[in-house]
Amino acid sequence: MHRANPKTPIEETMRALLELKAPYSKGKIKYIGICEVSANTLRRAYKVGQVDYIQSEYSLFDLDIERESGPKEACREIGVSIIAYAPLGRGLLTGARSTNYDEHFDANVKIINRLGSMAAEKGCTAAQRTIVWYLEENVAALRIEITDADETQMRDFVAAVAGERVPDFAKYQCYVDTVEE
Numbered sequence: 001m002h003r004a005n006p007k008t009p010i011e012e013t014m015r016a017l018l019e020l021k022a023p024y025s026k027g028k029i030k031y032i033g034i035c036e037v038s039a040n041t042l043r044r045a046y047k048v049g050q051v052d053y054i055q056s057e058y059s060l061f062d063l064d065i066e067r068e069s070g071p072k073e074a075c076r077e078i079g080v081s082i083i084a085y086a087p088l089g090r091g092l093l094t095g096a097r098s099t100n101y102d103e104h105f106d107a108n109v110k111i112i113n114r115l116g117s118m119a120a121e122k123g124c125t126a127a128q129r130t131i132v133w134y135l136e137e138n139v140a141a142l143r144i145e146i147t148d149a150d151e152t153q154m155r156d157f158v159a160a161v162a163g164e165r166v167p168d169f170a171k172y173q174c175y176v177d178t179v180e181e
Helices: 010-021 039-048 072-078 099-121 126-134 148-158 168-173
Strands: 033-035 053-057 081-085
Touching: 010 039, 033 039, 039 072, 072 081, 099 126, 099 148, 126 148
Parallel strands: 033 053, 053 081
Antiparallel strands: none
């Protein structure tokens, strides 16, 4: 499900998704995933049925998923996978320009350059370093070590990221908390 409607209880949405997953509906869907809901809404959805994954923007430039209302901790608690979109900051961390950050591009390039310098010390690119940070539990990523001090330093750099990932008029769709039944 892409973007929860804050006016529709997540429980109602989950029941509809579970019907699509049911054997009598010939398994029209195999998995249930929901996008950018709050931790509270995720927990409520999970009480109705198995949520297999959530999709959320997650990168060094957008750590909202880790905030109090963000669902990262709730996912760990109940065993829901996270599918991150834009893990490279919508291309910004690859050196490619992103229209989302254009008005803040110059300020954010300074952060990218600092991350690039850190990455060069490890013999990799800023994009590779960021992916390793994101996939720190991935066995394939283990050849580039990130210490606790490295992670703290990376997070300190990106704390100064300028601009928002979505315009104000669209924020109501991010980490949605739906009405309760």
